[in-house]
Amino acid sequence: MxxxxxxxxxxxxxxxxxxxxxxxxxxxxxxxxxxxxxxxxxxxxxxxxxxxxxxxxxxxxxxxxxxxxxxxxxxxxxxxxxxxxxxxxxxxxxxxxxxxxxxxxxxxxxxxxxxxxxxxxxxxxxxxxxxxxxxxxxxxxxxxxxxxxxxxxxxxxxxxxxxxxxxxxxxxxxxxxxxxxxxxxxxxxxxxxxxxxxxxxxxxxxxxxxxxxxxxxxxxxxxxxxNQFVAGFIGSPAMNFIEGKVVASGSPHVETANGTKLPLANVPANSDGKPVVYGVRPEHLELADDGVLAEVVVVEPTGSETQVVARVGNQDIISVFRERQTVRPGENIRLRPRTSAVHLFDKETGKRL
Known part of the structure; x- marks a missing residue:
């Protein structure tokens, strides 16, 4: 050796x-x-x-x-x-x-x-x-x-x-x-x-x-x-990426072009108003009454888990649930990201903030 x-x-x-x-x-x-x-x-x-x-x-x-x-x-x-x-x-x-x-x-x-x-x-x-x-x-x-x-x-x-x-x-x-x-x-x-x-x-x-x-x-x-490349390459299904800008006032969040507000646990220093990419893995999305409104597009049961493709604004994101789900295409659900597992990436450089 x-x-x-x-x-x-x-x-x-x-x-x-x-x-x-x-x-x-x-x-x-x-x-x-x-x-x-x-x-x-x-x-x-x-x-x-x-x-x-x-x-x-x-x-x-x-x-x-x-x-x-x-x-x-x-x-x-x-x-x-x-x-x-x-x-x-x-x-x-x-x-x-x-x-x-x-x-x-x-x-x-x-x-x-x-x-x-x-x-x-x-x-x-x-x-x-x-x-x-x-x-x-x-x-x-x-x-x-x-x-x-x-x-x-x-x-x-x-x-x-x-x-x-x-x-x-x-x-x-x-x-x-x-x-x-x-x-x-x-x-x-x-x-x-x-x-x-x-x-x-x-x-x-x-x-x-x-x-x-x-x-x-x-x-x-x-x-x-x-960076965003590694985040998207490692993990299956791949991490969801949503573009927006950081809003530090009130409850910190990332706001997308169509007004969707994605929650943050905290805001990186000097990032208020900064264009970013909001990254969240499919398994870190959960169903919740106070979540982001999404329309179900496709439901993919695999046996041990269920993958749901849903449309938030004009973008499709994937969520993975261990529990059996009864949702159907066309229905509205609310998805809440687990804020402790959210990643923010600089929109220009792709580096994690």
Missing amino acids: ASVQIHDVRKSFAGFEVLHGVSIPIEDGEFVVLVGPSGCGKSTLLRMLAGLENITSGTISIGDRVVNNVHPKERDIAMVFQNYALYPHMTVSDNMAFSMKLRGAPKSEIETRVSKAADILGLKPLLDRYPRQLSGGQRQRVAMGRAIVRDPQVFLFDEPLSNLDAKLRVAMRTEIKELHQRLKTTTVYVTHDQIEAMTMADKIVVMHDGVIEQMGAPLDLYDRPA
């Missing part, structure tokens, strides 16, 4: 910069998830860590060694890809053992490591099968087993679950997290799925347009987003 230090890393393609001075400290044994929309630079950064992309400037260190110019096979990392990358003509056992055979490891050591990895991942009954005889989840476990056999200092995962169906993704998410808790190997995991990030990470790094918007523990990002 080893720590990883990514310091002021930049990447340019034909003079166009796609990573703008990214710095991420990763502790020994930490599970770090890089998350963000397509094109944000997260996979490029992972490939640079793996040695599959050159670094334009900055440094990447694994342990005490700067690896900018170190060949991928000499970095002591193992990578699990989105498309499994298994050799179709080899059995599960041979696929898992391949990298060790290339290194010329003794046969007894290879057999021991393959057997241990197969035990960890429940692959013992499948060792003589070929990839075509496996399900998607089994193939992904073989790809993980091949990485475990190498006993690397760092595991790299590049969107490994995106080819699996929803139910299998949940199961594999648990398996990968359990694997990390057992092996305690430093892990860097790339995904665009913020649910994967929230459930698996020790630390989340939210990226957007080649820069880091925020990094921290999952619940820190959820409870205290640094």
Whole structure:
């Protein structure tokens, strides 16, 4: 195991910069998830860590060694890809053992490591099968087993679950997290799925347009987003955003263009009259007689909860209720935001006030 230090890393393609001075400290044994929309630079950064992309400037260190110019096979990392990358003509056992055979490891050591990895991942009954005889989840476990056999200092995962169906993704998410808790190997995991990030990470790094918007523990990002982008990206359903201006006199509130008054617990300093974006998560809206008037547009029961899309003024917002609701489209309801959980963002910069 080893720590990883990514310091002021930049990447340019034909003079166009796609990573703008990214710095991420990763502790020994930490599970770090890089998350963000397509094109944000997260996979490029992972490939640079793996040695599959050159670094334009900055440094990447694994342990005490700067690896900018170190060949991928000499970095002591193992990578699990989105498309499994298994050799179709080899059995599960041979696929898992391949990298060790290339290194010329003794046969007894290879057999021991393959057997241990197969035990960890429940692959013992499948060792003589070929990839075509496996399900998607089994193939992904073989790809993980091949990485475990190498006993690397760092595991790299590049969107490994995106080819699996929803139910299998949940199961594999648990398996990968359990694997990390057992092996305690430093892990860097790339995904665009913020649910994967929230459930698996020790630390989340939210990226957007080649820069880091925020990094921290999952619940820190959820409870205290640094800006409107992070607030909208972390959490499902996404946070509701309503534009207005701060009114400090009387009962503090944000007033929208159509006169709707959204309550505030307190007013940030020097913000009276300031144009802002009022942010409230769907689960922080409750039905109340003194709430904001809203017209129900869509009701979506999911079993454990009910999502209600309602129109406030000319804007649709989503609320989530754990209790069963009998409201129907076209009816009027009143929604009260939980003021202690409301976020205010500067309309110009997007930063949280």
